[in-house]
Amino acid sequence: MIKAVLVLNTQGKPRLAKFYEFRPVEKQQELIRNVFSVLCSRAENVSNFVDAESIYGQDARLVYKHFATLYFVFIFDSSENELAMLDLIQVFVETLDKCFRNVCELDVVYNYSKMHSILDEIIIGGQVLETSSTEVIKAIEELSRLEAASNSINLVPKSVSGWRAR
Amino acid sequence: MNPFSMGTSLRDMIRAIRACKTAAEERAVVRKECASIRDAINENDPDYRHRNIAKLMFIHMLGYPTHFGQMECLKLIASPGFPEKRIGYLGLMLLLDERQEVLMLVTNSLKQDLNHTNQYIVGLALCALGNICSAEMARDLAPEVERLMQFRDPNIRKKAALCSIRIIKKVPDLAENFVNPAASLLREKHHGVLISGVQLCTELCKVNSDALEYFRKKCTEGVVKTLKDLANSPYAPEYDIAGITDPFLHIRLVKLLRVLGEGDADASDSMNDILAQVATKTESNKVAGNAILYECVQTIMSIEDNGGLRVLAINILGKFLSNRDNNIRYVALNMLMKAVIVDAQAVQRHRATILECVKDADASIRKRALDLVYVLVNESNVKPLTKELIDYLEVSDQDFKGDLTAKICSIVAKFSPEKIWYIDQMLKVLSEAGNFVKDETWHAFIVVISNASELQGYTVRALYKAIQTSTGQESFVRVAVWCIGEYGEMLVNNIGMLDIEDPITVTESDAVDVVETTIKCHSLDLTTKAMALVALLKLSSRFPSCSERIKEIIIQYKGNFVLELQQRSLEFNSIIAKHQNIRSALVERMPVLDEATFVGRRAGSLTDTASTPARPSVNLPNGVSKPSASPLVDLLDLSSDDAPAPSSSGSDILQDLLGVDLSPASQQSGAGHAPKSGTDALLDLLSIGSPTAQSSPSTIDMLSSSMNGKTPVSPLDDLSSLSLSARATSNAGAAPVMDLLDGFASNPPKHEDKGPEYPSITAHESSSLRMTFSFSKQPENPQTTVIQATFTNLSSNAYTDFVFQAAVPKFLQLHLEPASGNTLPASGNGSITQSMRVTNSQHGKKSLVMRLRIAYKVDGQAKLEEGQISNFPRGL
Structure with a gap:
């Protein structure tokens, strides 16, 4: 089972944090800090696996991938295949790339809830839901379409903020 | 701030937070945002609820408290609009947890949404349920989820399948309801549904043995066939990763086969062919291909024995080991660790390669490889392996040296063929990395x-x-x-x-x-x-x-x-x-310590490290304390009878031997006794004992214990306290040196070798009466000690109306059983026994102490004896 999905930037700021097992907020932050301190000390050409037992507890493994200014981190237990998790990170990143057209850190920051929606189409409750980025994007597009179609009040704040931003 | 808007937009808030230069600035911005969100919540303004929760999600990620937004999530979920529901569910998954009572309130909304006509809303509800479902919710909503597994849209079916995993994990009793729908998912053609169905089956097999039996009988063949079709299927671009067809489905299927095949020869047999095919045909030059191979090896190792397949599997791992990709080598080492248990011989063949991995630049790989080498060492290869490791010690990273040294020392101690070799290796390790040696x-x-x-x-x-x-x-x-x-x-x-x-x-x-x-x-x-x-x-x-x-x-x-x-x-x-x-x-040479005893003690002390007091010792920073007795202290057993309770500090044999006990071990004891001063008194005392066995380190030990004593050094204080603690502990060990000086003691403790665990003690002895205690303990209840007291009359007059009373401090509980009698015949011609049960709530921290009062009549004349017992064996 996947226990957590984290996206951190190279300064250690969390950009996405999703825990599939309950953890109090303070623990989550502590974990993020610990993960970052391990990741930033690793060299460029080493393996993508880190023993996470000291960070997350018994039987925890961690796999990460480094893209530009972001670390994508999956924490999971021994029932998952490490190499498959590495591929899953790839799927997640590919999906983001297709959604945002060359994803960058700013996209991730400003589209926080969309990131969550995408992740929810890939993983539910720590289990892998879908591994095809095309399928995921189809689902996300449906959501966006519905969102736009419904006569929503969220147009109001947008216009207000647009007016204020000037 | 604009008077017409409720605070800033989400984008502006993120921008403001990003613009912060310091953590304090960020806190200020967040505080302001939270204040305005709280205001909005208090005004119960529905217009900005949606935006406020989106903001709170972001604030939550940064680690600030957001609990005040929980109810708002519920309101959003209950609202009819899709965007509101979407943010509501996202917020629910992030801001709430299954322990909170708010969750009870959400069950009804979830139920409605699971039955919603809009399938995307059903999808949102399933997703939320799959992430945060509690046991109560699982019971309430299981029928809906079960029904949705047959929903027409595959996207809902796959979500429902994963949601069921959460449900059966929370309430394993519900598993049987899901067995049939799960089995039908295995026949699905839709990729996503199939993958989640396979996962559901795997989980069902784990939580319910009936389900496992069912799937084994009915579905093994089907799964094998699905895997066969998949392995032989032509190129399918949408699920393709780097040229490998659908590695995830491959992996899930192989994993399900593992669960089905484990411990069942027939099922294992039926999957041999396909596993062999996957293991040989899968391309191994891509991560995705190796992931399948890796899963396949795991399955081959777990299912019932098939020699040929296992050789194939270990060879695949051998190939992994020589791969240039660090990730592949890492998983190979991981897997070999498990393979060692199954077939150590086959793994030994790759020893040289594994040893190379110990020297890898990657810390993760080094650590795994070292663990593996440690398992592979045996009598026949210990010499070359140790040589390699010690050679590497010289050039290894500082932060790896600790691990490496510990493993080398352990290997050397465990497998050394002869002493001189052991000494040579230890010399090398100590001179190379002595600072890392424990x-x-x-x-x-x-x-x-x-x-x-x-x-x-x-x-x-x-x-x-x-x-x-x-x-x-x-x-x-x-x-x-x-x-x-x-x-x-x-x-x-x-x-x-x-x-x-x-x-x-x-x-x-x-x-x-x-x-x-x-x-x-x-x-x-x-x-x-x-x-x-x-x-x-x-x-x-x-x-x-x-x-x-x-x-x-x-x-x-x-x-x-x-x-x-x-x-x-x-x-x-x-x-x-x-x-x-x-x-x-x-300054004679130190008496030789028995190796077996020392090792045994160490083993013993390591096992109950948790329960023994870590003494405040300067040179045991890792808190490994040794509860055993100290023979050397015993050498000085010049017993004082009426001393106060001994301190709970243990005297460690070797610490004392080395004269390095700098800890204020006996600080609680003895102050105020025999206040003589001057070193001469001490030396005189020392020379009373034995002219042969005295040794200066023990002298030092005694002296050092007075470090914490106030003002003038009065060695006698320490002598009394030390001999006291010596008495307290002397009975626990069995080192031969222990008895050397007992003869000199005015009141020697008796050694009786009856109890396997704790020897008996003479708890009280006067000219007229002796009381011995023997101890027993139930292993499952270490706190409680059963003490059997035996009273012997040393005088020539019979005692009548014999009553024994005992009192203990608050951390102990004492239960006295009735005595075997109340008359005690003269001259040891019989005895009274009485058992008592002492429960030590501070077991492992404090030793037993007891005050006693014995009343009896000699020729009608009442006598009373009182005393304190503080020489209980340690660890009771």
């Missing part, structure tokens, strides 16, 4: 040296040679200094020369030079310096010609700022100056 390891090394009388000369000469070049390693210096002190004359006279040695010329003053350099070296710590002082004292007797010079060195420390060194200096000086007659006896 205290108990070099303690054990010293025990081995002291036992190997024929190798002592060799060892001390080797140490002498090595210390000329290596002085930075603390524990190496300690061992060297200790050996030079103990075996100094062997060093200078080339005693016990082995054939392989080159003779060396060392003068007495050379040996003293080494110790002097040590004591003057600023980088070495107090313990080492104290050991060096002891070594000097010993050498002063072994090398009479250097006696004056040693005295000069020692006297330099009489004004040292460190009390410990100052005190040692003064005492040793007085021993050298005034007590020539007993000096040689004082």
Whole structure:
């Protein structure tokens, strides 16, 4: 089972944090800090696996991938295949790339809830839901379409903020 | 701020937070945002609810409290619009957890949404349920989820399948409801549904043995066929990763086969062919292909034995090991670790490659490889492996040395074919990475040296040679200094020369030079310096010609700022100056410690580390304490009868032997007794005991324990306290040295070898009465001790109306059983027994203590005896 999905930037700021097992907020932050301190000390050409037992507890493994200014981190237990998790990170990143057209850190920051929606189409409750980025994007597009179609009040704040931003 | 808008937009908030230069600025921005969100919540304004929760999600990620937004999430979920529901569910998953009662309120909304006509809303609800479902929700909503597994849209079916996993994990009783729908998912053609269906089946097999049986019987064949079709299927671009067809489905299917095949020969048999096909045909030049191979190897290792397949699997791992990709090597090492248990021989073939991985640049790989090498060591390969590891020790990273040293020491201790080899290897490790060697390891090394009388000369000469070049390693210096002190004359006279040695010329003053350099070296710590002082004292007797010079060195420390060194200096000086007659006896060689006992004790103490008090000792920073008795302290058993309760500190045999016990071990005890002062009194006392077995380190030990005593040093205080704790502990051990001096004690503890765990003690003895205690414990209840008290009449008159009473401090609970009688015949012609049960709530922290009162009548005359028992064996 996947226990957590984290996206951190190279300064250690969390950009996405999703825990599939309950953890109090303070623990989550502590974990993020610990993960970052391990990741930033690793060299460029080493393996993508880190023993996470000291960070997350018994039987925890961690796999990460480094893209530009972001670390994508999956924490999971021994029932998952490490190499498959590495591929899953790839799927997640590919999906983001297709959604945002060359994803960058700013996209991730400003589209926080969309990131969550995408992740929810890939993983539910720590289990892998879908591994095809095309399928995921189809689902996300449906959501966006519905969102736009419904006569929503969220147009109001947008216009207000647009007016204020000037 | 704009008076018409409720705070800023999400984008503006993120922008403001990003613009913060310091954490304090960020806190201020977040505080302001939270305040305005709270206001909005209080006004119950529905228009901005959606945006506020989106903001709170972001704030939550940054680690700020957001609990006040929980109810808003519920309101959003209950609202009809899709965007509101979407944010509501996202917020629910992030801001809430299954422990919170708010979750009870959401069940109804979830139920409605699971039955919603809009399938995307159903999807949102399923997703939320899959992430945060609690046991109560699982029971309430399981029928809906079960129904949705047959929903027409595949996207809902796959979500429902994963949601069911959460449900059966929360409430395993519900598993049987899901078996049939799960089995039908295995026949799905839709990729996503199939993958989640396979996962659901795997989980069902884990939580429910009936389900496992069912799937094994009905579905094994189907799964094998699906995998076969998949392996033979043509290219399918949408699920393709780097040219491998749908690796995820491959992996999930192979994993399900593992669950089905484990422990069942028939099922294992039916999947052999396809596993062999996957293992041989999958391309291994891509991560995705290797992921499948890796899963396949795991399955082959877990299912029922098939020799051919296993060889294939181990060979795949061997191939992984030589792969250039670090990730592949990492998983190979992981897997070999498991394979060792199944087939150690096959793994041994890859030993050389694994050893190379220990030297890898990647810390993750190094650690795995080292663990694996450790498992692979046996008697036949220990020598070359150790050589490789020690060679590597020289060049390894600092942060890897700790692990590496610990493993080497453990290997060397476990498999050493002969003592001289062990000594050689330990010397190398200590001189190379002594700072990483744990205290108990070099303690054990010293025990081995002291036992190997024929190798002592060799060892001390080797140490002498090595210390000329290596002085930075603390524990190496300690061992060297200790050996030079103990075996100094062997060093200078080339005693016990082995054939392989080159003779060396060392003068007495050379040996003293080494110790002097040590004591003057600023980088070495107090313990080492104290050991060096002891070594000097010993050498002063072994090398009479250097006696004056040693005295000069020692006297330099009489004004040292460190009390410990100052005190040692003064005492040793007085021993050298005034007590020539007993000096040689004082500094005799340490009695040999029994290796087996020491190792056994160490094992024992390691197992109950948790329950024993970690003494505040300077040189045991890792908290490994040793609860065992100290024979050496026992040597000084000059028993004082009426001393207060002993401190709970343990006396560690080796600490005392080495004279390095700098901890204020006995600080709680003894103050205020026999307030005489002056070293002379102490020395007199020491010389009462045995002229042969006394040794200076123990003297030091006693003295050092007075470190914490206030004002004038009154060694007698410590003597009384020490002998007291000696009595308290003397019964626990069985080292032969222990009894040496018991005869001199005024009130010797009796050793009875009956109890396997705790020997009996004489709890109370007067001219007229003796009371012995024997102990027993139930292993499952370590706190409780059953004490069997036996009373014996030592006088010539019979006692009547015999009553024994006992009282214990608050941390103990005492339950007295009725006594076997109330008359005690004269002259030991019979006894009364009485058992009691003591429960120690501070077990492992405090020892037992007990006050007693014994009333009886002799010829109608009432007598009363009182006392305190503080010599209970440790660990009760």
